[in-house]
Amino acid sequence: MTQHAYELATSQSFWQSRDALDHHQRIALADAMEKVQKGLPSARVHKLDPMPFVSFGVNRDALRVICQREEQTLLLLWVGAHDAAYDWARRHRVRQVGNFVRIVRTRFEEVVETPSAPVVEGPLSAVPDQDFGRFDVEPPTTELLRAIADEDALLDLVSHFPPPRGNALLSLAVDPDGVARAEREYRAAMEANAEAPKLGAALRDDVNSADFWIPDPADQATLRALRDGFAAWRVFLHPTQRQVVRVNAKGAVKVTGGPGTGKTVVALHRARHVAESLDGDASVLVTTFSAALTAQLREQLDQLCGGAPVREKLVARSLVGVARDVLAAAGRPNELVTDVSEPWRRALEHDAAGRGRAFYESEREHVAAAADAWEEGRYLRVRRTGRGTRLDRRERREVWKVIDAFEAALRDAGGGDAITLARRAAEVLRSGEVPSPYAAVVCDEVQDVGASELRFLAALCTDPETGELRPNGLTICGDGYQRIYRVPVTLRACGVDVRGRASRVLRLNYRTTEAIRRAAVATVKGVDASELEDDGVDPLRGYRSLRRGEPPVEKRFDSAEAEAEWLASIADGEPMLVLARTRGWLKQLRDRLRARGLEPRLLENGRPDPSEPMVLCSLHRAKGLEAPRVVIAGRQLVPARHPGGGDPGDRALWDRKERCLLYVGLTRARDWCAVSTVEA
Numbered sequence: 001m002t003q004h005a006y007e008l009a010t011s012q013s014f015w016q017s018r019d020a021l022d023h024h025q026r027i028a029l030a031d032a033m034e035k036v037q038k039g040l041p042s043a044r045v046h047k048l049d050p051m052p053f054v055s056f057g058v059n060r061d062a063l064r065v066i067c068q069r070e071e072q073t074l075l076l077l078w079v080g081a082h083d084a085a086y087d088w089a090r091r092h093r094v095r096q097v098g099n100f101v102r103i104v105r106t107r108f109e110e111v112v113e114t115p116s117a118p119v120v121e122g123p124l125s126a127v128p129d130q131d132f133g134r135f136d137v138e139p140p141t142t143e144l145l146r147a148i149a150d151e152d153a154l155l156d157l158v159s160h161f162p163p164p165r166g167n168a169l170l171s172l173a174v175d176p177d178g179v180a181r182a183e184r185e186y187r188a189a190m191e192a193n194a195e196a197p198k199l200g201a202a203l204r205d206d207v208n209s210a211d212f213w214i215p216d217p218a219d220q221a222t223l224r225a226l227r228d229g230f231a232a233w234r235v236f237l238h239p240t241q242r243q244v245v246r247v248n249a250k251g252a253v254k255v256t257g258g259p260g261t262g263k264t265v266v267a268l269h270r271a272r273h274v275a276e277s278l279d280g281d282a283s284v285l286v287t288t289f290s291a292a293l294t295a296q297l298r299e300q301l302d303q304l305c306g307g308a309p310v311r312e313k314l315v316a317r318s319l320v321g322v323a324r325d326v327l328a329a330a331g332r333p334n335e336l337v338t339d340v341s342e343p344w345r346r347a348l349e350h351d352a353a354g355r356g357r358a359f360y361e362s363e364r365e366h367v368a369a370a371a372d373a374w375e376e377g378r379y380l381r382v383r384r385t386g387r388g389t390r391l392d393r394r395e396r397r398e399v400w401k402v403i404d405a406f407e408a409a410l411r412d413a414g415g416g417d418a419i420t421l422a423r424r425a426a427e428v429l430r431s432g433e434v435p436s437p438y439a440a441v442v443c444d445e446v447q448d449v450g451a452s453e454l455r456f457l458a459a460l461c462t463d464p465e466t467g468e469l470r471p472n473g474l475t476i477c478g479d480g481y482q483r484i485y486r487v488p489v490t491l492r493a494c495g496v497d498v499r500g501r502a503s504r505v506l507r508l509n510y511r512t513t514e515a516i517r518r519a520a521v522a523t524v525k526g527v528d529a530s531e532l533e534d535d536g537v538d539p540l541r542g543y544r545s546l547r548r549g550e551p552p553v554e555k556r557f558d559s560a561e562a563e564a565e566w567l568a569s570i571a572d573g574e575p576m577l578v579l580a581r582t583r584g585w586l587k588q589l590r591d592r593l594r595a596r597g598l599e600p601r602l603l604e605n606g607r608p609d610p611s612e613p614m615v616l617c618s619l620h621r622a623k624g625l626e627a628p629r630v631v632i633a634g635r636q637l638v639p640a641r642h643p644g645g646g647d648p649g650d651r652a653l654w655d656r657k658e659r660c661l662l663y664v665g666l667t668r669a670r671d672w673c674a675v676s677t678v679e680a
Helices: 012-018 023-038 082-090 129-132 141-146 150-160 162-176 176-191 199-203 220-229 239-245 264-275 293-303 309-313 319-329 341-351 355-371 376-381 394-414 417-429 452-460 513-524 559-570 583-594 652-668
Strands: 007-010 053-060 065-072 072-079 092-097 100-104 253-255 284-287 314-316 440-443 474-478 505-506 555-557 578-579 614-618 629-634 669-678
Touching: 007 012, 007 023, 007 199, 012 072, 023 053, 023 065, 023 239, 065 082, 065 199, 072 092, 072 199, 082 092, 092 162, 092 629, 100 150, 100 199, 100 669, 129 141, 141 150, 150 162, 150 394, 162 176, 220 355, 220 376, 220 578, 239 264, 239 583, 253 264, 264 293, 264 309, 264 314, 264 440, 264 474, 284 293, 284 309, 293 309, 293 314, 293 319, 309 314, 319 417, 319 452, 341 394, 355 394, 355 652, 376 394, 417 452, 440 452, 452 474, 513 652, 513 669, 555 559, 559 583, 578 583, 583 614, 629 652, 652 669
Parallel strands: 007 072, 253 474, 253 505, 284 314, 284 440, 440 474, 555 669, 578 614, 578 629, 629 669
Antiparallel strands: 053 065, 065 072, 092 100
């Protein structure tokens, strides 16, 4: 029988399962996909009766690829060992409603909600009657739609509606602000008596861009991705994200949202979009506060752009690195002083009040840096909002002597810390001594960027002729609830005005399940993250996940050995990320697991390979990571004890950061999460 050639499309679930394969299996998979794509006789696509899927083999059928087929389109859904692949096929279905294509779990068991279950904020729960009326939906159907818990259940229901109406309701669910556009498309489809599009056409629609990808077989970047490892969904765009990427702003754009909403994806695409509009050799800086996270951004830009010429216009560099570049161009000292113990020793020689280093470090960041008060006269006048220690004018002069002595010691050391380098680089740019090397800047994880760095970002994007931020010059992405390093600052106070139409909030979580999301949000209940927002918009209002899932498992043990024994018992080869508050606990846990025959990797630098069975990592280092399974070990260590010293107001900030650490840790999980506490 003649084998057909196919157009291949891939899904998030396919790439996730594929990333669990080893290098040799990935190469074999790429070869098998090429044979199927070309319709070679050695590539056989079989029906999976009674399941509505087809399958083809890899490596003499050691691996099977589960697919959805329609005419000459083959949608790859999952790859794995024979039995596991067939088990996946039994538990999933592909649903298409209009242009919407989704993979949903089959519901063999009904979920029984207890009377005390919280009210679910479903995808259509906030839609008013008048908006439903635009699509000819009337009560009591409106109440039924509002009660739908997640997108899977909504797909089940609207598949029984006329295709234009079902398609419109799903559009409303993913983009509540696009009701007018959805109504226009609905009326046009009803008048044309439109039928559901073919699978291949639907997969190309923007509404599916976050879940499916049709790779170009001639693209070398695609071939590298198939063989070398590439989390493809990291650079997909959901329609709501696409709108943010293309926004045209007079100055800065701010993008906020909870974990898993795709802020980094938006940052990458925004950078590319802006770069493509630039003439000549002008370039766009993609940056963040951490060198490790900047390296990840660089890798993802390579994945996004492949060999496209626009990649040459995109520069990924840490904020400290850029500040050093600017200072070097001006012939100024630019060394990053990482060990500040000697500068502080010299500065504390002026500590007549005996307040100690912690106090002055805190005063320097909370007051001097936050208010840009780097001269004695300005420091004496500035308000010390939030500080618990009252200082009269004479005491302020004594405090300033210590701070000023520390700055002098940094200069003598050949540069400064991150705060000083950013401040001096901003001064160089504002003076016109050195022009900005970038036409635009995109900054990710902005919540952990300090006041001096924010002013430096603004200086990089300011038009020297007008003194205003250049149009589309600055894009900042972040989430105030994930602030675990720097002190809170307002954007406006640092020269970044993003109020009004320049502010966007992403509300759909594509990473974690709804149950895990709820548990994570509960850890930061009552935390005020308004400093980053400026506009009073809470990024967690309306924040929701598309999958249900189970709440995090809570385990309690009477010893660290018992915790390690349990972790060893659930280590079944599937990827798992184990997080803890301290590296000391992680190192001891690694040794205990080794004694039980496991070889977990303690993450030092870079990113873990998605196929690694167990990676140990600190909660602080977990930013930018995710895994199908996550365990927060040694829960009793959070919150860690405040180190003491400093200002009384520092304790509240410390406690806030500790709660945000748990929030960050829990939201690294895609499918399953556990929290273990040792009570000894």
